[in-house]
Structure formats: structure tokens, C-alpha cells
Amino acid sequence: MNSSRKCPVCGQWSQWNQNPTDRCEHCQSILDPIAVSREQAREERRQEESKRFSVDFIKIDPEDPWYLSLFKRVGLGIQITFAAIISFILWLIAFLAG
Ligand SMILES: [Zn+2]
Secondary structure, three states, rough: EEEEEOOOOOOEEEOOOOOOEEEEEOOOOOOOHHOOOOHHHHHHHEEEEEEEEOOOOOOOOOOHHHHHHHHHHHHHHHHHHHHHHHHHHHHHHHHOHH
């Protein structure tokens, strides 16, 4: 479906395919800047959320001395337990909310 839209920058009418990335035929500005910024905000929020729930686990290096690898193993055990508890709580919240 083709329609036209008035460019918010130069005020000329341009062909518009309801696509947020469509640009003005006259000055190449984005015809629907609000939709574009809304889309970007949603994308950023999604990345933020996936970052928050991903846990960086300790890397155990085979070259580490025994006391360091023991220390790291304990730390890793705590991290895995903690991640399991967090994911259980998240699952529980989703379960109770649904
Ligand atoms: Zn324009």
C-alpha cells in the first residue's frame, strides 16, 4: 500500500510505504523519526535486559596453581548456585504471574 507523507524537515510530500526507514525524496531525512526512535529504544531495552541476566562465569585456566584453581572452583560453584537460584526465582515469578 503506497501513500505519501509530508517530510518533517523540508515540508515536501514524499512517497511513503508505511516503513519507518523510508526517507524523503527531496532531502533524504527520515519521514517518520518518531517510529525510528521508538524502534531503537525498544532494541536498546532488549539488549539491556539480556545483558542484566547473563552471568559471566569464572574461567579456570589449566595453568593456574592448585590453590588458585581451588579458589576459582569454589567461586564458580557459588556463581552457578547463585545463577540457578536467580533463574528459579525468575521462573517462579513467571509461573505465578502467568
Ligand atoms: Zn525532506
